[in-house]
Amino acid sequence: MDYFLELFLSGLTRGSIYALIALGYTMVYGIIELINIAHGEIYMMGAFTALITASVLNAYGLGRLSVLILATLVAVTYSAAYGFTVEKIAYKPLRSAPRLSPLISAIGMSIFLQNYVLLTQTSDFLPFPSLIPELPLPSQLTGIISSTEVVIVLTTALIMVLLFLLINHTRIGKAMRATAQDRTMAMLVGVDVNRVISITFVIGSSLAALGGVMIASHIGQINFFMGFVAGIKAFTAAVLGGIGSIPGAVLGGLILGWTESFATGYVSSDYEDVFAFCLLVLILIFRPAGLLGKSAPRKA
Amino acid sequence: MIPLTLMEQAKKPLMTAAIKKAFLTALCFMLLTFPLLVIRVNTTENIIEWRWKSLLYMGMGSFFLSLLWRYLMERREAGGAVTGKQRPSHGPGMEKVLHDPRFTRPALLFVACFALVFPFLFSTYEVNIMISALTYVVLGLGLNIVVGLAGLLDLGYVAFYAVGAYGYALLNYHFGLGFWTVLPIGAVLGATFGILLGFPVLRLRGDYLAIVTLGFGEIVRLILENWNELSFGPSGIANIPRPGFFGMVMDLRSVTIYLYFIVIAMCLFTMLVVSRLRDSRIGRAWIALREDEVACQAMGIDKTKTKLRAFALGATWAGMGGVIFAARTTFINPASFTFMESAMILAIVVMGGMGSIWGVVLAAFILILLPEYLRAFSEYRMLLFGATMVVAMVFRPQGLISKVHRTYEFKGLEKQR
Numbered sequence: 001m002d003y004f005l006e007l008f009l010s011g012l013t014r015g016s017i018y019a020l021i022a023l024g025y026t027m028v029y030g031i032i033e034l035i036n037i038a039h040g041e042i043y044m045m046g047a048f049t050a051l052i053t054a055s056v057l058n059a060y061g062l063g064r065l066s067v068l069i070l071a072t073l074v075a076v077t078y079s080a081a082y083g084f085t086v087e088k089i090a091y092k093p094l095r096s097a098p099r100l101s102p103l104i105s106a107i108g109m110s111i112f113l114q115n116y117v118l119l120t121q122t123s124d125f126l127p128f129p130s131l132i133p134e135l136p137l138p139s140q141l142t143g144i145i146s147s148t149e150v151v152i153v154l155t156t157a158l159i160m161v162l163l164f165l166l167i168n169h170t171r172i173g174k175a176m177r178a179t180a181q182d183r184t185m186a187m188l189v190g191v192d193v194n195r196v197i198s199i200t201f202v203i204g205s206s207l208a209a210l211g212g213v214m215i216a217s218h219i220g221q222i223n224f225f226m227g228f229v230a231g232i233k234a235f236t237a238a239v240l241g242g243i244g245s246i247p248g249a250v251l252g253g254l255i256l257g258w259t260e261s262f263a264t265g266y267v268s269s270d271y272e273d274v275f276a277f278c279l280l281v282l283i284l285i286f287r288p289a290g291l292l293g294k295s296a297p298r299k300a
Numbered sequence: 301m302i303p304l305t306l307m308e309q310a311k312k313p314l315m316t317a318a319i320k321k322a323f324l325t326a327l328c329f330m331l332l333t334f335p336l337l338v339i340r341v342n343t344t345e346n347i348i349e350w351r352w353k354s355l356l357y358m359g360m361g362s363f364f365l366s367l368l369w370r371y372l373m374e375r376r377e378a379g380g381a382v383t384g385k386q387r388p389s390h391g392p393g394m395e396k397v398l399h400d401p402r403f404t405r406p407a408l409l410f411v412a413c414f415a416l417v418f419p420f421l422f423s424t425y426e427v428n429i430m431i432s433a434l435t436y437v438v439l440g441l442g443l444n445i446v447v448g449l450a451g452l453l454d455l456g457y458v459a460f461y462a463v464g465a466y467g468y469a470l471l472n473y474h475f476g477l478g479f480w481t482v483l484p485i486g487a488v489l490g491a492t493f494g495i496l497l498g499f500p501v502l503r504l505r506g507d508y509l510a511i512v513t514l515g516f517g518e519i520v521r522l523i524l525e526n527w528n529e530l531s532f533g534p535s536g537i538a539n540i541p542r543p544g545f546f547g548m549v550m551d552l553r554s555v556t557i558y559l560y561f562i563v564i565a566m567c568l569f570t571m572l573v574v575s576r577l578r579d580s581r582i583g584r585a586w587i588a589l590r591e592d593e594v595a596c597q598a599m600g601i602d603k604t605k606t607k608l609r610a611f612a613l614g615a616t617w618a619g620m621g622g623v624i625f626a627a628r629t630t631f632i633n634p635a636s637f638t639f640m641e642s643a644m645i646l647a648i649v650v651m652g653g654m655g656s657i658w659g660v661v662l663a664a665f666i667l668i669l670l671p672e673y674l675r676a677f678s679e680y681r682m683l684l685f686g687a688t689m690v691v692a693m694v695f696r697p698q699g700l701i702s703k704v705h706r707t708y709e710f711k712g713l714e715k716q717r
Contacts, residue, residue: 035507037643048336055341059348074335081332090690093373097697100453104650107643108689115683120337120354232514232639239511270526277515277522281500284512288503 007265013149015257016156020211021234022249024204030180030244031200037106038086040231041113042079046209047216050075051128068131072213076206083205084198117224125223128216152214160250236280242293326363333358419557427556431628433668434563435621440648440660441570442617448655450610451590453510455642456517460490460615462637464622469537469632479543483623490619491612498611502604517642525634536633540626575657586610651692653699662700
């Protein structure tokens with residue numbers, strides 16, 4: 001039973017991270033119908049920025065908590081700026097282009113950013129300091145879950161609630177929903193669509209950076225290539241839950257995390273990814289629009 | 301919208317204003333790139349390295365690039381305003397030139413002559429690169445059937461390529477079959493896997509299809525990587541024989557040239573078949589399916605069969621391409637069949653202009669030869685390559701050679717006017 005619980009909790013942690021990155025995918029997709037392949041790179045750059053900031057701050061001898069908070073803040077701010085810039089350069093000029101062109105542009109951007117980090121930083125794995133301090137956990141939980149995992153799960157839950165409130169109860173959230181439904185119509189009723197798209201990218205990128213910082217301190221190492229796999233997994237999670245749907249992204253992320261965790265624990269760690277993708281194929285065969293997606297009639 | 305563009309045209313941006321803007325952009329980029337570009341940490345020894353010089357280069361570089369970018373963007377906008385939205389701006393009479401026999405015949409003749417003498421003029425290394433580029437032409441044309449003609453976004457095309465390559469390697473290893481025997485078998489294997497993938501995804505649309513095909517590609521790669529009994533795992537299979545010519549013994553140079561001509565023949569064959577397919581009943585059905593699924597069904601086209609045909613016929617070329625790949629490199633392992641490979645082939649199709657055969661050929665050459673010849677920039681080549689992809693898409697979103705819709709004109713009406 002303990003083993004099961006351990007796997008359950010590690011799946012929950014993993015799933016939370018996937019969900020955080022998947023949210024960026026799903027929000028961007030919901031608004032401009034673009035698979036933003038470069039999203040994984042933003043996540044990777046977030047982790048790198050956090051590592052650099054933390055190392056510099058450590059050298060100046062700041063306390064652990066302030067390092068954590070400052071590094072996260074810097075990483076989130078920078079990633080948001082990266083997301084904003086990437087959208088302005090690679091996607092905005094392609095608004096009225098054929099559907100696949102932005103996708104190729106995104107692939108190009110992804111290659112570019114990976115190599116940018118490879119050139120300016122390193123191709124090796126860098127050890128990432130465990131930024132998150134030890135929490136006083138109840139004694140039953142020690143050994144089953146680490147405090148990093150607790151922080152990850154709680155932060156993700158908090159973010160979800162905040163995001164839910166933002167989308168459903170604020171003016172900008174309303175504008176986002178309107179843009180997602182029909183961009184031209186939103187423009188007609190006075191929504192500044194370009195601004196909404198930029199804000200979506202900023203929010204999505206910040207969440208990715210947050211995910212990057214947390215998973216880096218959980219796993220303990222980062223590499224310029226880490227964004228690619230995480231990006232594909234997160235995209236899988238987004239599609240699994242129904243792309244464009246925010247609760248769907250969370251659900252998809254959690255299911256993916258649990259599948260991987262249990263498959264690794266009970267079957268074999270070699271086939272971890274195979275299980276994830278098989279699950280995806282199976283779910284999509286029976287629910288072609290994802291778990292929570294609407295199989296709405298196609299837009300003309 | 302109209303008053304806005306008029307206003308923009310009215311205020312001619314002054315030189316100083318442009319420079320000021322570029323300066324601001326440069327400042328922004330310096331700020332943006334600051335942490336990753338300037339600071340490098342060595343976490344084991346706790347050394348922090350500050351590289352202020354690179355920030356200076358970055359600032360100057362982004363200043364000029366921003367000026368250039370702004371200028372090109374303005375030209376692009378201006379071009380769009382003149383031709384209007386109805387006609388996406390083609391190159392200057394690109395289409396006309398491409399269809400003028402006075403131009404195309406000598407050009408084709410030149411290309412054919414060049415292709416014939418190429419292997420005798422250049423080193424084995426360059427011939428090898430050319431073989432690789434030509435293999436990608438075949439792959440691009442195959443994927444063009446699925447993506448360009450039938451409009452089914454396939455992100456796992458490399459799986460069929462892997463199936464072909466591993467098919468040859470394993471059949472040769474276990475049964476000693478040669479290249480020429482396996483080439484058709486590879487095609488059949490590819491088609492079979494195409495149908496296998498096609499069946500479950502028939503109901504899926506657009507991006508759901510994309511992610512399932514992506515998943516399929518990854519599954520195939522992961523199985524090859526982990527099923528050691530079948531595929532020898534990550535270490536791969538070595539000593540795959542090159543194609544033979546009636547048992548003749550050839551040295552490396554002549555066998556490379558021989559392979560080169562096989563691939564040329566293969567390319568021509570593919571181009572012929574794909575262009576005939578495009579104009580056939582099946583091809584028309586694919587295009588109809590791409591344009592409007594509902595209307596297509598209403599015209600009495602069997603959606604299931606048409607989609608499966610697209611998957612099968614597209615995968616056939618990947619299967620054969622895989623056999624050629626295995627024969628060229630004589631060594632394969634799962635690392636050659638990653639998602640990046642699929643993305644590359646897709647980029648060839650989209651950059652070439654979806655559905656255009658010559659576009660695919662051109663884009664394959666650019667995308668495969670560019671990284672090779674960018675080796676002069678050694679470590680920067682992939683950076684430049686990614687940037688090229690973005691820039692190419694921003695300035696030619698419809699691809700290098702955009703597809704021409706087949707239109708029927710009633711000539712009599714023109715004369716009456």
